[in-house]
Amino acid sequence: ILLTTTDYLSSIHENILDEYREEVQLLASSKIDGVITTNWDHLLEETFKDFSVFIGQDGLFSSRNHGVAEIYKIHGCSQEPNSLVLTAEDYGKFRKKNPYLSSKLLTIFIEHPIIFLGYSLTDPHILEILEEIVKCFPADKMGTLRENIIFVEFSPGIEEPVITESIILKTLPVKLIRAECYKPIFEVLSEVKRRIPAHIFRRIKDELYDLVITNDPKGQLYVKEANDLDNNEGTPEFVVGYGAINQVKKSAEVAARGMIGLNREDIIRDIIFDNGDYDPNTILETVFPNLLKSSQINMPIFKYLNQSGRIGEDGTVNCEGLCARLKTRVGYSIDRYGSESERERSKKIDEVIEGISELYKSVDTNLFLRMAVFVPPEKMDLIEFQNILKVLVDSDLNSNNKSNFVKLVCVYDQLKYSKRYKF
Incomplete structure (x- = not known):
């Protein structure tokens, strides 16, 4: 049964109804840092092809993650049947055996604005994560989360999205958006201006990480020698850029x-x-x-x-x-x-x-x-x-x-x- 289910889920994203195609296209153009999902299908990785995918806690252990241009499939993926969180027993194991994943999610929730799509304010698994935030966040700073936690609630019959404020877990303020479909949400996200695409920014972070750990840029970064920086008068200024490295090197060297x-x-x-x-x-x-x-x-x-x-x-x-x-x-x-x-x-x-x-x-x-x-x-x-x-x-x-x-x-x-x- 499990194999049959995963086979079905592996191709379900190919059968999007015509009425949702425009919505998915808008999602693909949205300027976001990453996705956390409990879904098992492949729609999101097909939508954000440049994003790195992590399946469960094991995926985080086996690959380097930087918190940008990444998809976290926290309940598993159809391509790895044994990773699926499906039964009550699976959910029990998930709570006990994923402390690193939980701490990773907690960090993301605190440091980034989060938009919840397809989840209820009463979802017990979401509430567990938010409860952990409430426990570790100072009571007098709780108001700063108001702009960072946004729930989008599906409400048929509403002509235009409605934005209100709500309180969950008695102390946690959130934004609540009621909408009949997600198109207006994705339209706003697609218009966000960002200087560096998320997947390029992730590559830069990855190369910088390698440089710091190994002191070897491996030809992927153009690095000015530390001694040259030390010899400059005053406070050194730093530039990070992306592009064809031979052109970047030439421009940087001529400019310097x-x-x-x-x-x-x-x-x-x-x-x-x-x-x-x-x-x-x-x-x-x-x-x-x-x-x-x-x-x-x-x-x-x-x-x-x-x-x-x-x-x-x-x-x-x-x-x-x-x-x-x-x-x-x-x-x-x-x-x-x-x-x-x-x-x-x-x-x-x-x-x-x-x-x-x-x-x-x-x-x-x-x-x-x-x-x-x-x-x-x-x-x-x-x-x-x-x-x-x-x-x-x-x-x-x-x-x-x-x-x-x-x-x-x-x-x-x-x-x-x-x-x-x-x-």
Whole structure:
């Protein structure tokens, strides 16, 4: 008989009458933290598919619970026939053998607003739980429960829900809602605003729990080192977020000036507009080793060397702690950014000798980008040079012109920041 009953209950949720389908859909959209049920069928876990399910006290023992996005089937479930609380004997055992479950329910009832659906104010099992609350709750604080315990009573023939107040167990105040159906209740719950979905919040709590217990985030959390927090001045601020971890890490690191996510285009724009506000030591020690993986990559470096205090007044550079490819680039002169064949051609263009502004006004963009590196340093007006770069940085350049543009930015960077040239 028991097996036949459980087979029947396993599929009963699939046969919802049409008149209740809208009601169930509204229930599914309700913003709730969890469900406590004495029902044996699978309707609730099918409705809240992202919630974790705990069957009886044994379920609580076998799995970690966090009190959010969880379904507690306290009288068992049809998928585990031996868990069902069905007979008078079962109820007697339930009271005696479930102290942990009882304490868990007591905690939930005290710490969360509870809405009772489908239960009577006179249900002896519900009254037992509420009686335990009354016993442990200070008499002078009992009024604070008034907004936390809400009974919804099915009352056929009522046109609109009616909200009143009631007292049960002589001292426990509760809200009482009388309604003909649950649709208005679920409509209100579906409109509740919450920043993080309950099942996501549960995952965050689960990962944080792992981190605290094991000190190992297992790649699921992005965690800033404790030493970094200790070194911050003042009171540290904490941020918890959710999303694709690679995007969260990149955003967090850039925002914190870890800047691992910066690319060469970010560096180029910072040289031209001087508005990145990047920490120069982090750029030199963290970003450049990641970007300079090829010896062929041109990169403006002198702004950050200058800002970090590594360049002396005579133009010498302290390279201690820098990666090998960055040290190599310290020795580059502006002459390396132009080929010998182009240098010979530049000698035939008068505006190259006249100055950067004159060259820009007299030739097309393609020729300018090839010839500008040959303008003598003393003919470089850095303000004009910068203004030209600001115009060209967002131009639609082909690959060759983009490469020449980067070389030109490297020349500008060295002229302005290396202290090797006097203007």
